[in-house]
Amino acid sequence: MNGWLIALRAIVGREFLRFIHQRERFLSALVRPLVWLLIFAAGFRAALGVSIIRPYQTYITYETYIVPGLCAMILLFNGMQSSLSLVYDREMGSMRLLLTSPLPRWWLLFCRLLGSSAISVLQVYAFLGIAALFDITMPGWGYVAALPGLFLGGLMLGALGLVLSSLIRQLENFAGVMNFVIFPMFFLSSALYPLWKMAESSELLYRICALNPFTHVVELVRFLLYLQFNLSALLWVLGTTAVFAVLALWGYDPARGLMKRKV
Amino acid sequence: MTGGLDVQDLSFSYGAKQALNHVSFAVPPGRFCALLGPNGAGKSTLVSLLTRLLVSPSGAIHIAGQDLGRSPGKALARLGVVFQQPTLDLDLSVRQNLAYFAALHRIPRRGLNARIDAVLSRLDMAERSHEKVRSLNGGHRRRTELARALLHDPQVLLLDEPTVGLDAASRASIVAHVHDLADQGLCVLWTTHLTDEVRDSDDLLVLHRGEILTAGRSGEIRGALSLSDWFQSVTGAPA
Incomplete structure (x- = not known):
């Protein structure tokens, strides 16, 4: 086998092994969206009427509306989790091991990104499975069609995690990431409410939501789940992934970026 | 030179703080070279540069004849590393x-x-x-x-304070083992601040405030003093 693929398999395999060893992480990744779906949505459905908007063709319940947003939420939390584990790796030294491999650094980081995205996607499907048990279902083929969108979203948010991990010096600073990245990204998006609702209350917030790449991950997944294609969302996600990837490579460039601040 | 480790005119700074200043040295194959330096001397920076966690705009590093700056993959493939941190x-x-x-x-x-x-x-x-x-x-x-x-x-083995936190018996066994590896032809660079790990027959480099203070055969350098006393006399820092 080609040397690059040997490394790819080992890095992805290590991510899976770590994932299996951290059952709490899997459970919390699963419980978090379920709490939103089964508790938050139940309380909120009365307050928030969702009219018919694309890609939906009938009235839908609020629970159904937020499923794609919660899928994206899993991708978001996992992306941040992997960035946390990268910072941890750096403090623990296993990052050194990775970066002193003779393979190019971009390839090593890309392998890492693929591994963490694959795990995110698996978790999304576990969540969709449980949602289906509660009768919140999508069209059958929608589950298949959503796969590339989920994976791409996972890559985008994982790349964001890489960028953040190159900026964060210590594990302790991670709480800041929660406050300044995860929450704004999630709430300033179409995950929990359609954007026209946001426009009714504030034009400015609406504009921010429309620019938020996370919104586009949500919409890409939402459309794919209903076997429709949202080109602008796809382009947004692709473009943002490319930008984050470039920033991550810059952050991990040995001549500047993270290592220079303090190895 | 073709084998071993060769460092030429290496400098590095973190912003305004100069960490390494025109450092040059060579370790031939089959030699155990101890790099001794007090805390803050620049050892960690040097290790980061040798493993390409950092890249310096000036100077050159050759690992078994391969230029780390020009062909990092080939150079890193010939380097074995034991990091100070558990990995x-x-x-x-x-x-x-x-x-x-x-x-x-x-x-x-x-x-x-x-x-x-x-x-x-x-x-x-x-x-x-x-x-x-x-x-x-x-x-x-x-x-x-x-x-x-x-x-x-690997042809070059780099160990960064490998005995930190070990008990005396484990330390002695690792020190002895790595000396054996050098005898078998490996080029070894061993950073430490513990003078008792260095044998008289070893090569010795003393790094102090980012510069190579002394280089040569350990036994000849220390003369009649113990290495620890000699080290303290030149750096002012206890070893």
Whole structure:
């Protein structure tokens, strides 16, 4: 086998092994969206009427509306989790091991990104499975069609995690990431409410939501789940992934970026 | 030079703070070279540069004849490293840790098990290959890391304060083992602040405030003083 693929398999395999060893992480990744779906949505459905908007063709319940947003939420939390584990790796030294491999650094980081995205996607499907048990279902083929969108979203948010991990010096600073990245990204998006609702209350917030790449991950997944294609969302996600990837490579460039601040 | 480690005119600064200032030295194959320096002398920076965690805009590093700046892949493939920080995956077995590293170095799976067995038995670790690293003591973890650093048959071995936190017996055994490796032809650079790890026959480099203060044969350098006293007399820092 080609040397690059040997490394790819080992890095992805290590991510899976770590994932299996951290059952709490899997459970919390699963419980978090379920709490939103089964508790938050139940309380909120009365307050928030969702009219018919694309890609939906009938009235839908609020629970159904937020499923794609919660899928994206899993991708978001996992992306941040992997960035946390990268910072941890750096403090623990296993990052050194990775970066002193003779393979190019971009390839090593890309392998890492693929591994963490694959795990995110698996978790999304576990969540969709449980949602289906509660009768919140999508069209059958929608589950298949959503796969590339989920994976791409996972890559985008994982790349964001890489960028953040190159900026964060210590594990302790991670709480800041929660406050300044995860929450704004999630709430300033179409995950929990359609954007026209946001426009009714504030034009400015609406504009921010429309620019938020996370919104586009949500919409890409939402459309794919209903076997429709949202080109602008796809382009947004692709473009943002490319930008984050470039920033991550810059952050991990040995001549500047993270290592220079303090190895 | 073709083999060994060669560093030419290496400088590095963190912003305004100069960490290394025109450092040049060479370690030929088959030599054990101790790099001695007090805390803050620039040892960690040098190690980061040698492993390409950092890249310096000035100077050159050759590892077994390969230019680390121009062909980092080829140079890193010839370098074995034991980092100061533990870099093992605690939840994986000794063998799994080594297999992961082997993959990072593009070693094919065929023949890998025999290779792992060989490096482990070289360090008397063969019977522990299926134990989880978490259950190993500090000395055995370090030996695992040393075995791992030898897995891809490097020509240059870099060890960054490898005995920190080990008990006396484990320390002595690792020091002796790495000296054996040098006798067998490996080029070894061993950073430390512990003078008792250095033998009179070793090469010695003293790094102080980012500069090479002294280079030569350890026994000749220290003269009649003990290495520890000599070190304190030139750097003003206790060793």
